[in-house]
Amino acid sequence: MTKTQKAEIIEVLSNEFKSAQTVIFCDYKGLTVSALEGLRNSARAKEAKVQVVKNTLATIALSNAELTGVELVDTNILVWGADSVAASKVVSDFAKDNEKFVIKSAYVDRVPADAAMVEAFAKLPGREELLAMLAATWMAPITCFTIGLDALRQKKEEA
Template sequence: MTKTQKAEIIEVLSTEFKDAQAVIFCDYKGLTVPQLESLRESARAKEVKVQVVKNTLATIALKNAELTGVELKDTNILVWGEDSVSTSKVAADFAKTNSKFVIKSAYVDREASDASKVEAFAKLPGREELLAMLAATWMAPIANFTIGLDALRQKKEAA
């Protein structure tokens, strides 16, 4: 890999990490290519990015994005996205089904954290679930009103 290619990778990752709300570092040693492709497919569906990056390049990009506090060692695959909940869900769900995929550390909401915080974020409801809850809350008064009107109609018909 030439110096210009490395510089391009660092520049792209730096801008992506500046916009990311979560950057998760995972160990992928022992996973097969089809398993990694299934991780990438599930990430793509939630608009999350997954990439294997050299530790030195990733460290430089993280410093450029003003993210400090995590030291990268061994083999790492990076999972990042603009929504910390969906990014955490992608990593945690894949870790549940693949024992060789281990969440090491992360930046969640631009703070260095460990795997337990990622798992806690993964348990939160996602954007779609929250919107559904909100819609149900808004529809409850209308539904109750129509139920009451129907009960009143039935009572008057019976009388």
Template sequence: MLKSKKAEVIEQLTTSFANTTAVVICDYKGLTVSQLEELRKAARAKDTSVQVVKNTLATIALNNAEMSGVEIKDTNIFIWSDDVINAAKIAADFAKDHDKFVIKAGYLDKEPANVAKIEAFAKLPGRDELLGMLAATWMAPITNLAVGIDALRRKKEEEA
């Protein structure tokens, strides 16, 4: 790879990593191209990026983005997103289905994260699910009031 191309890749990755809240580093050794495309497709559906990057270039980009503390070695694929839970879920779900795909480490809110922390975030409900739960909680009193008024109306109609 030419030095100018390396600089371009580092600059693009630095920008991407600096503007993201989660980076998950995984080992993909032994996966087929079609399996990696399956991962990319799942990630694209949730506005998440997936890329295989040389370790030296990724290390430089992460350091430039003020993320350090995780040693990067062997074969790695990087998954990053603005939504911490999405990045963790994509990696954890794909790891469940593919034995050769292993979560190594990552960064959550620019802090180093181990596998246990990433898997814990993967178990949390997503943003849309949380908003739905919040809306249901807010709507519960109104719903109960409407059900009560309707029951009262039916009772009055039966009495009349």
């Protein structure tokens, strides 16, 4: 790999990491290519990105994006996205299905975090689920009011 190729990779990753809320580092040693393609497909569905990057290039890109505090060692695959919960769910679900895939550390909401924090974020409801809960909460008074009106109508019809 030439210096210009390395510089391009660093520039692209720096821009990606600046816009990402979450960057997760995982060990993928021993996984098959088809398994990694499955990870990429599930990440793509949740608007997250996945890439294997050399540790030195990733470290430089992270420092350019003002993300410090996590040391990269051994083999790493990076998963990042604008939605912290979605990226965490992708990684957590994939780790449950593949024993060789291990969550190491992360930046969650641009703060250094461990694997337990990633798992905690994965258990949170997603954006769509939260919007559904909010809509149900807003609809509750209207629903109760219409049920009460219907009960009053039935009572008056009986009398």
